[in-house]
Amino acid sequence: xxxxxxxxxxxxxxxxxxxxxxxxxxxxxxxxxxxxxxxxxxxxxxxxxxxxxxxxxxxxxxxxxxxxxxxxxxxxxxxxxxxxxxxxxxxxxxxxxxxxxxxxxxxxxxxxxxxxxxxxxxxxxxxxxxxxxxxxxxxxxxxxxxxxxxxxxxxxxxxxxxxxxxxxxxxxxxxxxxxxxxxxxxxxxxxxxxxxxxxxxxxxxxxxxxxxxxxxxxxxxxxxxxxxxxxxxxxxxxxxxxxxxxxxxxxxxxxxxxxxxxxxxxxxxxxxxxxxxxxxxxxxxxxxxxxxxxxxxxxxxxxxxxxxxxxxxxxxxxxxxxxxxxxxxxxxxxxxxxxxxxxxxxxxxxxxxxxxxxxxxxxxxxxxxxxxxxxxxxxxxxxxxxxxxxxxxxxxxxxxxxxxxxxxxxxxxxxxxxxxxxx
Numbered sequence: 452x453x454x455x456x457x458x459x460x461x462x463x464x465x466x467x468x469x470x471x472x473x474x475x476x477x478x479x480x481x482x483x484x485x486x487x488x489x490x491x492x493x494x495x496x497x498x499x500x501x502x503x504x505x506x507x508x509x510x511x512x513x514x515x516x517x518x519x520x521x522x523x524x525x526x527x528x529x530x531x532x533x534x535x536x537x538x539x540x541x542x543x544x545x546x547x548x549x550x551x552x553x554x555x556x557x558x559x560x561x562x563x564x565x566x567x568x569x570x571x572x573x574x575x576x577x578x579x580x581x582x583x584x585x586x587x588x589x590x591x592x593x594x595x596x597x598x599x600x601x602x603x604x605x606x607x608x609x610x611x612x613x614x615x616x617x618x619x620x621x622x623x624x625x626x627x628x629x630x631x632x633x634x635x636x637x638x639x640x641x642x643x644x645x646x647x648x649x650x651x652x653x654x655x656x657x658x659x660x661x662x663x664x665x666x667x668x669x670x671x672x673x674x675x676x677x678x679x680x681x682x683x684x685x686x687x688x689x690x691x692x693x694x695x696x697x698x699x700x701x702x703x704x705x706x707x708x709x710x711x712x713x714x715x716x717x718x719x720x721x722x723x724x725x726x727x728x729x730x731x732x733x734x735x736x737x738x739x740x741x742x743x744x745x746x747x748x749x750x751x752x753x754x755x756x757x758x759x760x761x762x763x764x765x766x767x768x769x770x771x772x773x774x775x776x777x778x779x780x781x782x783x784x785x786x787x788x789x790x791x792x793x794x795x796x797x798x799x800x801x802x803x804x805x806x807x808x809x810x811x812x813x814x815x816x817x818x819x820x821x822x823x824x825x826x827x828x829x830x831x832x833x834x835x836x837x838x839x840x841x842x843x844x845x846x847x848x849x850x851x852x853x854x855x856x857x858x859x860x861x862x863x864x865x866x867x868x869x870x871x872x873x874x
Contacts, residue, residue: 454506454508454646454647455506455507455508455510455511455607456506456507456606456607456608456646456647456680456681456683456684457507457604457605457606457607457680458507458510458511458514458604458605459514459550459602459603459604459605460510460514460515460516460539460602460603460605461514461515461516461600461601461602462496462516462517462537462539462568462569462600462601462602462603463496463515463516463517463518463569463598463599463600463601464493464494464495464496464518464569464570464571464572464598464599464600465492465493465494465495465517465518465519465520465521465534465535465571465572465598466493466520466521466534466571466572466595466596466597466598467490467491467492467493467520467521467571467572467573467574467575467594467595467596467597467598468490468491468492468493468520468521468522468523468524468531468534468574468575468595469490469523469524469574469575469592469593469594469595470487470488470489470490470523470524470574470575470576470577470578470580470592470593470594470595471487471488471490471523471524471525471526471529471577471578471592472485472487472577472578472590472591472592473485473486473487473488473525473526473527473577473578474486474487474526474578474588475526475527484582484587484588485577485578485579485581485582485587485588485589486526486527486528486579487524487525487526487528487577487578487579487592488524488525488526488527488528488529488530488531488577488579489524489530489531489574489575489576489577489580490521490522490523490524490530490531490574490575490576490577490593490594490595491521491522491523491524491530491531491532491533491534491574492521492533492534492571492572492573492574493518493519493520493521493533493534493571493572493573493574493595493596493598494518494519494520494521494533494534494535494536494537494571495518495536495537495567495568495569495570495571496516496518496536496537496539496567496568496569497536497537497538497539497565497566497567497568498538498539498540498541498547498557498559498565498566498568499538499539499540499541499563499564499565500540500541500542500543500545500559500560500561500562500563500564500565501540501541501542501543501562502543502562504540504541504542504543505542506542506607507541507542507545507605507607509540510605516537516539517537518534518535518536518537518569518571518598519534519535519537520534520595520598521533521534521571521572521574521595522534524574524575524577524592528579530574531574533571534571536571539568541559541605541607542607543559543560543561543562543610544559544560544607544608544609544610544687545559545605545606545607545608546558546559546605546606546607546608546790546792547559547568547603547604547605547606548603548604548606548792549601549603549604550601550602550603550604552604552792553792554792555792556568556603558789558790560610560787561787568603569598569599569600569601570599571598572595572596572597572598572599573595573596574595574596575592575593575594575595575596576591576592576593577592578590578591578592606683606792607684608683608684608686608687608790609647609649609662609684609687610660610687610787611649611660611661611662611684611685611687611688612659612660612661612688612689612690612773612777613652613659613660613661613662613688613689613690613691613692613773613776613777614661614662614664614684614685614688614690614691614692615627615661615662615663615664615685615691615692615694616664616667616685616691616692616693616694616709616713617666617667617693617694617695617696617705617709617730618666618667618668618695618696618705618708618709619641619642619643619665619666619667619668619676620639620640620641620643620666620696621666621694621695621696621705621730622694622696622730622731622758622760623644623663623664623666623694624636624637624643624644624648624663625637625760625761626663626692626694626730626758626760627648627650627661627663628650628760629760629761629763629766630650630652630661630760630766630770631650631651631652631661632650632651633648633649633650633651633663635648635663641666641676642665642666642676642677644663644664644665644666645665645677646665646681647662647663647664647665647681647684648662648663649661649662649663650663652770654770654771654774657774659773659774659777661692661773662684662685662688664681664682664684664685665677665681667679667682667708667709667712668708669708669711669712671712672712672715672716679712679715679716682712682713682716682718682720683718683790683791685720686718686719686720686788686790686791687787687788687789687790688723688788689723689724689776689777689780689781689788690723690724690725690726690773690776690777690780691720691723691724691725691726692725692726692728692769692773693706693709693710693725693726693727693728694728694730694758695727695728695729695730695747696730696731697729697730697731697732697734697735697739697740697743698731698734698735702729702743702746702747703746703747703749703750706727706747706750706751707750717791718790718791719791724776724780725751726756726769726772726773726776727747727751727753727754727755727756728755728756728757728758728765728769729743729744729747729755729756729757729758730758730759730760731759731761732757732758732759732764732765733759733761733762733764740757744757756768756769756772
């Protein structure tokens with residue numbers, strides 16, 4: 452099954468049915484009168500959180516969902532039936548955001564949660580409703596009220612206790628396969644992991660869930676590599692396990708790159724408890740392990756654990772540390788960790804701000820005036836005075852160019868006059 456963690460859909464509740472205009476006309480009945488019934492209410496748009504889903508693939512090929520209209524009222528005081536509701540089933544951990552993606556409409560974190568997103572329109576009144584002592588034969592029947600419609604974003608953020616972060620090929624998938632029964636794809640090239648993976652870890656009589664996401668590279672918050680869109684899946688984690696590839700020359704720089712991307716993304720990831728591990732220690736000498744552990748501890752400011760997912764070095768100590776952080780966090784906040792409404796930049800085809808800044812001769816002078824846009828783009832502040840100066844410079848340049856063109860034409864005319872033979 453293809454993994455899909457976000458989708459944009461259109462929803463519309465049903466319109467209300469129209470009221471009927473009818474009169475009772477029967478033989479041998481002394482008194483007749485109005486008997487038109489009211490229209491039925493339109494169907495609602497309901498979202499339900501279910502347990503047997505782990506992706507939003509159902510909303511990949513169908514983006515429009517409309518509830519049924521209410522039935523019209525009929526004679527003999529018959530009220531129209533209510534339109535059928537439409538139920539959207541989503542996996543646990545789904546957030547519903549408005550079209551602009553700046554407000555969380557709902558956050559579904561428990562199985563069985565139901566929410567009415569849009570209520571159906573009310574049915575119109577029939578002429579029986581308007582019968583009074585002074586108006587005994589009303590001929591008024593109201594149309595039903597229209598339903599509501601809107602575009603919404605569905606954003607899936609997996610619910611896990613611990614999240615794995617690190618550069619590509621840091622050994623995250625190998626670690627997940629070593630401590631759980633998950634079998635993610637493992638290879639020796641970057642970005643082998645293309646979508647998040649979950650694994651259940653059993654430690655003694657306890658168990659917890661670990662989430663593995665694709666690796667981060669410098670500039671991921673601007674779309675470099677796979678981008679940072681999958682960071683949303685570790686926003687609900689109670690602790691982060693930061694794996695650093697021990698075979699790299701500068702492990703401190705590798706740590707700084709990932710931490711910088713977490714801070715640039717936001718969503719509370721920069722403030723979560725963090726456990727740092729020097730991975731792939733089975734490929735290092737003892738003195739190299741000691742030196743790199745000291746360098747990492749000096750950079751992060753706390754203890755760094757040696758680790759190897761292949762040989763099993765330090766696995767029990769790491770799992771015990773993660774479990775203790777999870778227990779402490781649950782004791783303080785037993786509910787599901789609240790996630791932000793950040794979507795993530797994702798991968799874009801355009802050149803990112805990080806690359807432009809890196810290639811600039813004087814990046815501080817060029818990029819100090821501006822701010823980040825809603826979609827991750829860099830926007831410069833607009834200065835009216837600067838624009839006027841630029842316009843004036845352009846006008847001056849154009850005038851100078853015109854003077855040069857006129858001078859050149861005069862010179863050409865003089866040359867042509869000299870070349871003409873005397874008659």
